[in-house]
Amino acid sequence: MVENTKCECGHNNPVGTILCEYCGKPLQQEVIEKSSIENEMRYEGAARRSQQSVMSLFDRVWAFFSSVKVAISLIVITLVLSAVGTIFPQEEFVGAASKELFYQQEYGWWGSTFYQLGLSKMYSQWWFASLIAMIGISLVICSLDRVVPLYKALKGQKVIKNIEFMKRQRIHVAVEVATDEEEAKLAELEQQLSKHHYHIQRDGKAILAEKGRFSRWGPYINHIGLIIFLFGILLRFIPGWNIDSFVNLVEGEIKRVPQTEYYVKNEKTVAEYYRPEELPPAMRSGGGQVIKKYQTDAILLKKVFGSNEMKEVTRHEIQVNDPLTYEGLNLLQSDFQPQQLRGIKLGIKDKNTKQSKGQFTVVFHDISLHQVYQVGDLKVKMEEYYPDFAIENQRPITKSREPNKPAFIFTIQKPDGKEEKSWVISGERLPDPEGNQYGIDLAGFDLANQTGLMVRAEKSLWVYLVGGIIFMIGVTMGSYWQHRRVWARVEDGVLYIGAHTNKNWFALRRELEMVGKPIGQVFGLVENEKE
Amino acid sequence: MKTVMEYLLFATFFLYLFSAVAFLVGVSGAKKKGNAERVKKWGQTGLILAIIGVTLHVAFIIIRIMISGHFPTSNMFEFIAFLCFAVVLGFIIVFFIYRSFVLGAFVMPIAVILLSYATVFPRDVQPLIPALQSSWLYIHVTTAAIGQGLFGVSFVAGLVYLIHKVGNRDKSKSAISLELIFLVLIMFGSFSIVSTIFQMTGYQATFKHAYKGAEVVQEYKLPAIVSPYESKAVKMDSFAGMSKPLFESPKIFQGEKAASKLNSVLWSIGSGLIIYGIYFAIARKRLGKLLHPLVQKLNLELMDEIVYRSIVIGYPIFTLGALIFAMIWANQAWGRPWGWDPKETWAFITWMFYSAYLHLRLSRGWHGEKSAWLAVVGFAIILINLIVINLVISGLHSYT
Numbered sequence: 001m002v003e004n005t006k007c008e009c010g011h012n013n014p015v016g017t018i019l020c021e022y023c024g025k026p027l028q029q030e031v032i033e034k035s036s037i038e039n040e041m042r043y044e045g046a047a048r049r050s051q052q053s054v055m056s057l058f059d060r061v062w063a064f065f066s067s068v069k070v071a072i073s074l075i076v077i078t079l080v081l082s083a084v085g086t087i088f089p090q091e092e093f094v095g096a097a098s099k100e101l102f103y104q105q106e107y108g109w110w111g112s113t114f115y116q117l118g119l120s121k122m123y124s125q126w127w128f129a130s131l132i133a134m135i136g137i138s139l140v141i142c143s144l145d146r147v148v149p150l151y152k153a154l155k156g157q158k159v160i161k162n163i164e165f166m167k168r169q170r171i172h173v174a175v176e177v178a179t180d181e182e183e184a185k186l187a188e189l190e191q192q193l194s195k196h197h198y199h200i201q202r203d204g205k206a207i208l209a210e211k212g213r214f215s216r217w218g219p220y221i222n223h224i225g226l227i228i229f230l231f232g233i234l235l236r237f238i239p240g241w242n243i244d245s246f247v248n249l250v251e252g253e254i255k256r257v258p259q260t261e262y263y264v265k266n267e268k269t270v271a272e273y274y275r276p277e278e279l280p281p282a283m284r285s286g287g288g289q290v291i292k293k294y295q296t297d298a299i300l301l302k303k304v305f306g307s308n309e310m311k312e313v314t315r316h317e318i319q320v321n322d323p324l325t326y327e328g329l330n331l332l333q334s335d336f337q338p339q340q341l342r343g344i345k346l347g348i349k350d351k352n353t354k355q356s357k358g359q360f361t362v363v364f365h366d367i368s369l370h371q372v373y374q375v376g377d378l379k380v381k382m383e384e385y386y387p388d389f390a391i392e393n394q395r396p397i398t399k400s401r402e403p404n405k406p407a408f409i410f411t412i413q414k415p416d417g418k419e420e421k422s423w424v425i426s427g428e429r430l431p432d433p434e435g436n437q438y439g440i441d442l443a444g445f446d447l448a449n450q451t452g453l454m455v456r457a458e459k460s461l462w463v464y465l466v467g468g469i470i471f472m473i474g475v476t477m478g479s480y481w482q483h484r485r486v487w488a489r490v491e492d493g494v495l496y497i498g499a500h501t502n503k504n505w506f507a508l509r510r511e512l513e514m515v516g517k518p519i520g521q522v523f524g525l526v527e528n529e530k531e
Numbered sequence: 532m533k534t535v536m537e538y539l540l541f542a543t544f545f546l547y548l549f550s551a552v553a554f555l556v557g558v559s560g561a562k563k564k565g566n567a568e569r570v571k572k573w574g575q576t577g578l579i580l581a582i583i584g585v586t587l588h589v590a591f592i593i594i595r596i597m598i599s600g601h602f603p604t605s606n607m608f609e610f611i612a613f614l615c616f617a618v619v620l621g622f623i624i625v626f627f628i629y630r631s632f633v634l635g636a637f638v639m640p641i642a643v644i645l646l647s648y649a650t651v652f653p654r655d656v657q658p659l660i661p662a663l664q665s666s667w668l669y670i671h672v673t674t675a676a677i678g679q680g681l682f683g684v685s686f687v688a689g690l691v692y693l694i695h696k697v698g699n700r701d702k703s704k705s706a707i708s709l710e711l712i713f714l715v716l717i718m719f720g721s722f723s724i725v726s727t728i729f730q731m732t733g734y735q736a737t738f739k740h741a742y743k744g745a746e747v748v749q750e751y752k753l754p755a756i757v758s759p760y761e762s763k764a765v766k767m768d769s770f771a772g773m774s775k776p777l778f779e780s781p782k783i784f785q786g787e788k789a790a791s792k793l794n795s796v797l798w799s800i801g802s803g804l805i806i807y808g809i810y811f812a813i814a815r816k817r818l819g820k821l822l823h824p825l826v827q828k829l830n831l832e833l834m835d836e837i838v839y840r841s842i843v844i845g846y847p848i849f850t851l852g853a854l855i856f857a858m859i860w861a862n863q864a865w866g867r868p869w870g871w872d873p874k875e876t877w878a879f880i881t882w883m884f885y886s887a888y889l890h891l892r893l894s895r896g897w898h899g900e901k902s903a904w905l906a907v908v909g910f911a912i913i914l915i916n917l918i919v920i921n922l923v924i925s926g927l928h929s930y931t
Contacts, residue, residue: 039896068894072887079883086873086920093872123871244867280655294661320661321864332866333661456866464868468855475847503843503893506836507628 009162019045022158024165037168041500044157046149066145071138078131085122088114136230139223147220154213159203161487166498169487171509173497182490189488189497192515198486206489216502218478225471232463243329243457250342251448253365254301254310257455260329263310267297269449271336294336295319296451300326318453328457335452344406346424347443348375351436359443364403377415378438384409389425412438484508532598533656539591540612544646546584547619551639553577558636558825574632581619581639588616599656602669606657607921610672611649614917615642617680625684625841629833633826638687644716647723667860674852675878679913681845682885682906688837689906695826695834696900698819705900706819712907713818718803722795725802729753736767742787749791756797759790792922835899838906839892846885853878877916884909 005013011022018028018040026032031040049059050066064070088107096102103111103120118125166172177185182205190200190207198209236242245258249266257264272293276284283290296318301310316324316331324331343363349356360373360380364387373380388399389407396407407425414420420436484501501508557573560566592613595603603609622638625631659668690712697705729752736751740762749759755767758776767774780790814821857878858868869875888905891897897905 042894068890072890072895075883075887075890079880079887082876082880082883085871086876089873090871092870123876274658278658280657282653282655283657290658291660292658293664319664321665321667323863323866330866332864334866454866458862458867461862461868464858468858472847472851472855475850479843479847504836504840506833507840 014047016047016051017045018047019165020162021046021153021156023160023162024158025162026164026168032164035168036170037165038170038500041169042502043146043150044153046153048145048149050145062141062145065134065138065141068142071135071142074131074135074138078128078135081122081128081131085119088120090122091120094120132230132233136227139227139230143220143223147217150216154216157208159201159208159487160206160489161208161498163489163491163496166487166489166496169498169500170505171499171512175495176493177490177495179493182495185495186488186490188518189515192518193486196511196515198484205491207487209486209488210484212481212483215477215481216483218474218476218481220474221477222471222474225467225469225474227467228470229464229467232460232467235460235463241459243455245455246334246452247455248335248337248450248452249296250340250365250450252342252363255365257300257329257331259455260457261302262313262326262329263301263303264331264453265299265301266451267299267315269296269336269451270294271338271449293319294333294451296333296453298324298331298453300324300331328459328461330454330456332454332456333451334454335450337450337452339447340450341403341445342448343446344426344442345444345446346440348378348380348412349439349441351439357438361446362406362408363446364406379413380440381411381413382408383411383421410440412440482508484511486512532594536591536594536598539587539594540650543584543587543591544643546580546587547615547639547642547646550577550580550584550635551643553580554632554636554639555825558633570632574635577632577635577639578623578626581635582623585616585619585623588612588619592616595656599658601659601663602673604669604672604676605659605663607652608649608654610676611652611917612646613673613676614679614683615645615649617676618642618645618683619680620677621680621684621841621845622687624681624844625688625837628840629837631833631837633691633829633834634684634688634837636825637691638684641683641687641716644720644723647727648719651723651726662864665860665864667856667863671852671856671860674848674856676852678845678847678849678852681841681848682909682913685838685841685845685906686910688834688841689903691826691829692831692834692838692903693900693907694819694822695829695831696903698817698823698826705904706817709819710817714803714807717807718799721802721806722799725798726753726795734768734770737765738762738790739765747787749788751791751794753794753798755794756801757790757794760784762790831899835902838902842885842888842906842909846889849885850882854882873920874916877912877920881909881912881916884912 005015005017005027007013007020007023007025007027009020009023009025011020013021013027018031019026019037024045026034026037026040026045031037031045034040037045048066050063055063088103088111091099094102099120100112100115103115105111107114114120122128167174186202186205186207190202190209193207193209194200196211198211201208201210240259243259247255247258247264249255249264249269251266251269254263254265256262270293271291272295273289274292278292279290297315298318299315300313302313303309304311314324314326316322318324318331318333320333323333342365343361345359345361347356347359357378358375360375362373362382367382367385369382369385371382373382384396386396386398386407387401387403387405389405390397390399405426407423410422410424411419412422414437420438422436422438422440424440424442426442482501482503484499486497486499488495488497490496499508499512553573554577557570557577560569560573592603595609604613618638619642622635622642626635690709693705693709697703697709700706734752734754736755738749738751738755738759740747740749740759748765749762754770754773755764755776757778757780758764760780760782762779764776767776780793784790784793810818857875861870861875862868888897888902888909891905892902
């Protein structure tokens with residue numbers, strides 16, 4: 001370890017500095033012995049918090065998360081686990097009622113184990129979430145640990161560098177020059193480098209040529225993008241932040257949109273199939289139909305404050321890939337059931353004359369008690385409705401709100417004002433009370449298409465998008481540009497040149513060959529072996 | 532118009548093939564000294580053929596759009612053909628940065644294998660199901676595929692690097708691993724050839740069996756080596772005296788098309804081993820050793836940089852296409868940006884893998900052989916996502 005961090009150039013460096021902040025001279029013994037300082041150049045040889053020798057608990061945590069080795073291990077563990085999670089389907093894609101049984105029956109011992117270990121819910125497990133969180137922490141700490149010293153070092157870099165610094169660059173050259181040629185050589189070099197878009201700084205007999213420094217910030221910017229993205233995921237844990245539910249509606253039905261103040265009405269639902277001539281021959285012969293379009297004409301409604309009336313908010317022809325969107329709320333086409341039972345048609349017959357008096361339709365989702373249906377000159381009033389009829393303790397009850405076995409009690413009001421009561425129970429024939437003049441019978445079914453709409457709201461969407469855009473900016477900066485520097489210095493009749501790039505050495509060497517050609521300077525021949 | 536489209540596809544295929552041949556002829560001359568001129572001449576021919584090939588490929592895509600009204604990336608044939616296009620395009624981009632003819636001699640044969648593998652799948656123009664009717668279909672899939680194409684170039688550069696570095700080694704683990712990679716590539720090629728032959732002769736076999744309480748019919752396009760579990764043959768053309776399947780598949784392959792896929796895998800492995808066996812009987816040395824002289828004069832550092840550079844060029848494109856655009860579309864079509872569907876998960880795995888690669892290279896100094904192996908593994912992950920996930924594990928993305 002270094003005790004004295006004062007460089008011979010007189011600059012006082014922080015403890016842990018590898019290369020003098022001022023002149024670039026290697027300070028640590030093991031670095032002085034190396035022929036190349038390529039690895040040390042990565043962060044300009046600056047002291048980093050994680051590299052200190054005396055550590056508090058905070059420093060230890062910091063050092064752990066600032067390690068790229070740790071970051072890579074976290075990435076690899078996450079990707080391996082993600083892969084394991086796809087061996088069998090995740091629970092959410094399994095329709096079976098008993099998940100445990102499904103995995104056992106379908107995949108045997110391996111399936112059971114998969115389920116027991118909780119791998120069937122991999123991506124929502126706490127340990128998977130903690131892995132992602134640890135990657136997030138690592139992103140923050142890795143970036144801070146490096147970007148601050150790197151920024152300071154690059155901002156304060158000096159043109160005149162120590163000869164040892166230049167000789168230990170991966171690409172370097174040293175040639176003797178006559179004293180009267182010194183100036184011409186440097187000027188030529190300057191000119192050629194600026195032709196290749198280098199920014200030139202001159203200090204006495206030294207040159208610093210630099211380009212693409214901004215690309216060094218690329219990785220840190222993309223990490224910021226990722227952190228913002230992860231923050232968006234974190235926000236999802238706020239209750240009510242997301243809406244994720246489902247609503248089924250037959251044509252004409254109005255239902256409340258779950259977890260919102262809105263109602264949605266299904267005006268019409270259609271499915272359209274490709275005509276046979278639109279299909280390739282191979283698909284035509286199969287006889288199977290290929291769906292072309294699912295569409296629901298939907299209206300979003302809102303209750304007028306203080307009354308029961310509904311006001312239209314917006315309407316949309318919802319298709320797959322084209323949801324109804326209103327202030328962050330999305331209704332997506334995701335299920336279609338053709339010809340569902342919407343109601344039943346009932347016919348009234350005069351028992352004496354055997355004459356039909358007419359029909360009326362009871363629509364299940366639109367039943368209100370004491371509702372009156374006009375059939376000819378008769379008024380039929382709904383007295384009781386049991387959607388899922390059963391007898392319990394000798395009393396009629398309903399088992400659920402679904403019209404599985406609807407039963408009704410009607411009163412028929414005759415033109416003369418007399419009333420008679422009548423029972424209708426689906427699937428059962430009840431003898432009407434003796435004195436009844438009219439009988440009510442099933443006359444048919446009222447069928448309609450049913451749509452299934454996914455109800456989604458994801459408030460983090462904008463956070464994701466901003467994170468994604470920042471990530472793309474950073475990754476583009478870092479990927480398509482590189483930071484190249486060339487140092488030149490004449491000292492005691494020798495022209496020393498050293499060059500460094502943060503990546504793509506081959507391309508740098510080719511560029512320097514082109515720079516060197518016109519001035520008869522050969523670059524890249526002397527190259528230090530990589531460590 | 533359909534015939535024009537078919538002709539364009541054939542022309543593209545043969546141009547890629549001729550380009551591969553030209554590159555190989557050029558590079559094979561490099562063994563002798565003072566033949567740089569020859570490498571350059573043939574190499575340039577190869578490059579021009581590849582560029583014409585890519586142009587015709589674009590024409591093929593345009594005509595297919597005109598016929599179907601949508602961008603051709605909606606089924607296995609269309610996607611793999613597009614991936615082949617992306618690989619060749621990626622090669623052309625990388626070529627103009629590094630001017631490496633050797634790379635062409637290995638990229639183009641792999642492009643040929645990819646395109647012939649694509650034609651194994653039905654080439655019919657199919658109408659789009661509602662879930663795919665979105666302009667994101669081509670925005671998302673093309674960007675993702677171009678990224679993958681560049682990863683493909685990196686995979687080939689990695690192979691070239693490894694041929695140089697370990698191809699000539701005796702009895703080493705890495706030499707054998709490299710040979711296994713060649714064997715897998717041969718299996719892809721031989722499967723495509725076998726499938727084409729049987730498609731032309733119109734081979735058919737049909738089996739009936741029960742699955743989940745219903746009767747299912749499985750159609751084979753290749754002679755049945757293995758029949759579905761507890762099935763009855765409805766019809767089976769005989770091939771080389773084989774009029775009955777050799778054996779019945781085990782119980783786990785009782786899915787709807789599982790047995791016919793197993794049959795295809797057996798054909799790939801079998802035909803690949805036979806072709807490799809014939810090769811080995813003639814050449815009497817490993818492919819790595821055979822190819823090694825072609826890359827003997829290789830500039831290793833250049834190839835190492837191509838491995839890395841193709842990945843770094845491809846990475847932002849892949850991120851944009853396979854993750855960001857994917858999330859935007861998923862949000863529009865399925866109401867959530869991310870749902871851990873197997874295909875999504877594997878895109879995530881691919882991305883994480885290349886992220887790890889970049890960190891290993893830039894921060895941990897993984898160069899050379901390590902970097903080349905990682906490039907190979909990365910492309911293997913992409914192929915797993917393309918083939919295994921689509922054909923074996925079904926999810927929301929399995930439309931073919």
